[in-house]
Amino acid sequence: MDALTTPPRKRDAAATRARILEAAQRAFSETGYSHTGIREIAGMAGTSSTLLLRYFGSKAGLFEAALTAAMPIDAVFAQPRETIGRSLAEALLDPANAVRPPLMIALAAGDPEAATIAAKVFESQTVAPVAKWLGGADGRARSLEMAMLATGLVSYLRQLPLRPPSPDEREHIVAWFAGAIQAIVDQTER
Amino acid sequence: MDALTTPPRKRDAAATRARILEAAQRAFSETGYSHTGIREIAGMAGTSSTLLLRYFGSKAGLFEAALTAAMPIDAVFAQPRETIGRSLAEALLDPANAVRPPLMIALAAGDPEAATIAAKVFESQTVAPVAKWLGGADGRARSLEMAMLATGLVSYLRQLPLRPPSPDEREHIVAWFAGAIQAIVDQTER
DNA sequence: AGGACAAGTTATCGATCGATAACTTTTTCG
DNA sequence: CGAAAAAGTTATCGATCGATAACTTGTCCT
Numbered sequence: 545m546d547a548l549t550t551p552p553r554k555r556d557a558a559a560t561r562a563r564i565l566e567a568a569q570r571a572f573s574e575t576g577y578s579h580t581g582i583r584e585i586a587g588m589a590g591t592s593s594t595l596l597l598r599y600f601g602s603k604a605g606l607f608e609a610a611l612t613a614a615m616p617i618d619a620v621f622a623q624p625r626e627t628i629g630r631s632l633a634e635a636l637l638d639p640a641n642a643v644r645p646p647l648m649i650a651l652a653a654g655d656p657e658a659a660t661i662a663a664k665v666f667e668s669q670t671v672a673p674v675a676k677w678l679g680g681a682d683g684r685a686r687s688l689e690m691a692m693l694a695t696g697l698v699s700y701l702r703q704l705p706l707r708p709p710s711p712d713e714r715e716h717i718v719a720w721f722a723g724a725i726q727a728i729v730d731q732t733e734r
Numbered sequence: 735m736d737a738l739t740t741p742p743r744k745r746d747a748a749a750t751r752a753r754i755l756e757a758a759q760r761a762f763s764e765t766g767y768s769h770t771g772i773r774e775i776a777g778m779a780g781t782s783s784t785l786l787l788r789y790f791g792s793k794a795g796l797f798e799a800a801l802t803a804a805m806p807i808d809a810v811f812a813q814p815r816e817t818i819g820r821s822l823a824e825a826l827l828d829p830a831n832a833v834r835p836p837l838m839i840a841l842a843a844g845d846p847e848a849a850t851i852a853a854k855v856f857e858s859q860t861v862a863p864v865a866k867w868l869g870g871a872d873g874r875a876r877s878l879e880m881a882m883l884a885t886g887l888v889s890y891l892r893q894l895p896l897r898p899p900s901p902d903e904r905e906h907i908v909a910w911f912a913g914a915i916q917a918i919v920d921q922t923e924r
Numbered sequence: 925a926g927g928a929c930a931a932g933t934t935a936t937c938g939a940t941c942g943a944t945a946a947c948t949t950t951t952t953c954g
Numbered sequence: 955c956g957a958a959a960a961a962g963t964t965a966t967c968g969a970t971c972g973a974t975a976a977c978t979t980g981t982c983c984t
Contacts, residue, residue, distance in 0.1 A: 555931050555980060576844030578768035581971065593972080595932060603972065653893055654766030654844035663894045671896070685899060685906035692886030692907075700882050703843050704853045706861070709875060716875035717882075724914060745950060745961050771941065783942080785962060793942065 561599050563589040568610040573644075576651040577607060577658035604657055611648050611665045621677055628729055629722030632690075636698055637718070645670050646694040650703055666691070678729065686728050693728075697721050751789050753779040758800040763834075766841040767797060767848035794847055801838055801855045811867055818919055819912030822880075826888055827908070835860050836884040840893055856881070868919065876918050883918075887911050 567588035571580045582603050586593040600606035623631040636644055645666055652658035671691055675683035700706060701717065709717060757778035761770045772793050776783040790796035813821040826834055839856055842848035861881055865873035890896060891907070899907065 557931065560931080575846060576768075578766075579845050582973090583971085592933060594934085594974085597973065598931090649889070649894070650840070651844040653889055654841040654848070655769050656765060658844070659893070660895050663896045667896055682903070682906055685903040685910075688890055688896075688899060688903070689907055689910050692890050692911075693882070695889055696882030696886040699839075699843055699885055700878055703849070704839070705850050706853045706857055706878075709878060713872070713875040713878070716872055717879055720875075720879050720918075721882075728910075747961065750961080772943090773941085782963060784944085784964085787943065788961090 557599075560589070560591055560595065564591065564596050564599060564606070565610055565613055568606050569614050572607060572610055573647050573651060576654070578655045582606070604661060607652075607658055608661045608665060611645070611662060612669065614645065614648065617645070617670055617673065621674070625729065627726075629724070629726035632694065632725055633697070633718050633722045636694055637701060644698060646691065647698045647702060649691075649695050650699040680732075686731065689728050690725055693721060693724055747789075750779070750781055750785065754781065754786050754789060754796070755800055755803055758796050759804050762797060762800055763837050763841060766844070768845045772796070794851060797842075797848060798851045798855060801835070801852060802859065804835065804838065807835070807860055807863065811864070815919065817916075819914070819916035822884065822915055823887070823908050823912045826884055827891060834888060836881065837888045837892060839881075840885050840889040870922075876921065879918050880915055883911060883914055 564585065567585050571585045571588060574580075582593040582596055585606070586596045589596070596606065597603075600609055620632055620635045621628070635641060636646065649662050649666055652662035671684065671687050674690060675687035678686050680686075697717075701709075701714070754775065757775050761775045761778060764770075772783040772786055775796070776786045779786070786796065787793075790799055810822055810825045811818070825831060826836065835856055839852050842852035861874065861877050864880060865877035868876050870876075887907075891899075891904070
């Protein structure tokens with residue numbers, strides 16, 4: 545009588561874990577940390593919340609894992625240094641990149657627990673590497689400035705339901721962002 | 735037998751309403767929208783959640799009221815235009831200013847309901863007035879750029895539990911922020 | 925083949941949340 | 955004064971959340 549029901553999928557812990565992680569990245573970056581339930585994520589991954597918790601310990605653990613796995617900044621900073629502003633802007637605003645660290649930061653800021661996790665991961669995975677990439681004694685300050693810009697950009701152009709900027713306004717903003725990033729990168733020691 | 739118990743305070747709807755509003759501003763800007771309960775706010779105001787709901791209809795209504803009442807940008811933009819960058823930075827980072835629009839924005843971004851309210855209020859109370867203050871056809875784009883910078887600044891220097899920047903780094907960041915704001919303000923039509 | 929362990933499901937707990945109803949106390953005003 | 959309206963309290967509902975326990979089913983290894 546179960547000829548019409550979907551047969552249960554092959555058991556594969558690694559694949560299930562990966563599906564949960566991917567679903568978590570998508571869900572967290574769409575609805576934020578507090579507003580996303582583990583049942584919802586598990587449902588998107590085709591499993592149950594119980595299994596999710598066994599793999600990741602807790603909702604906070606899952607968030608940390610999702611955040612850590614979503615840090616593909618190397619590709620951006622491998623681009624030519626002379627046009628890194630544009631490259632970063634495009635990477636941040638590409639709709640295909642569902643999960644980006646600054647977006648996660650913006651989404652986590654409202655929840656103390658999530659903010660602590662996000663800050664820790666972001667510090668080690670993004671702020672510190674970029675500071676090293678920049679070089680100089682003021683590397684960390686400039687890295688933080690870039691992070692502020694990036695978080696602001698994704699917050700306003702991807703997250704907040706503001707009245708959408710016109711194409712001209714959007715291009716104005718993106719050009720300004722790229723220029724501001726480039727200025728920080730090109731800056732030499734004072 | 736109630737000689738030792740505090741006598742109940744005089745009944746004053748306006749004063750109670752004001753206490754609730756102030757408590758809401760403080761609580762929301764410390765723990766965010768989702769993570770702050772109406773019982774907690776009511777407790778800070780010395781009343782009950784029932785009364786809070788009667789005055790503000792719902793938690794979302796209270797948030798909107800708290801946000802609308804926390805928009806003292808006029809004072810900042812009444813300062814001399816030539817040094818508005820510094821003035822804005824100081825206003826945003828002054829610990830006495832517990833509630834600032836960009837901070838509320840940062841805290842609300844993670845919750846869809848709160849983000850919708852915050853975006854609507856911020857658009858009309860801050861983005862639009864600043865756009866008019868700036869003037870020019872690209873006023874709104876430049877206003878949004880300033881909002882991005884401000885949100886990034888308060889997020890990283892007031893909200894996120896990052897490893898705190900050193901005094902030198904902090905001053906580096908503040909000076910950069912003030913310069914970036916000033917550049918947007920001084921910018922003329924291209 | 926068969927058992928041991930991993931993978932996955934079902935049921936449920938306890939806490940918390942926003943919201944509502946019903947009630948009591950105080951103030952106000954004719 | 956006294957009654958009506960406003961101000962405030964107590965009790966509780968229904969839903970949702972993260973988390974745990976107990977159980978069943980599939981897979982793999984000797």
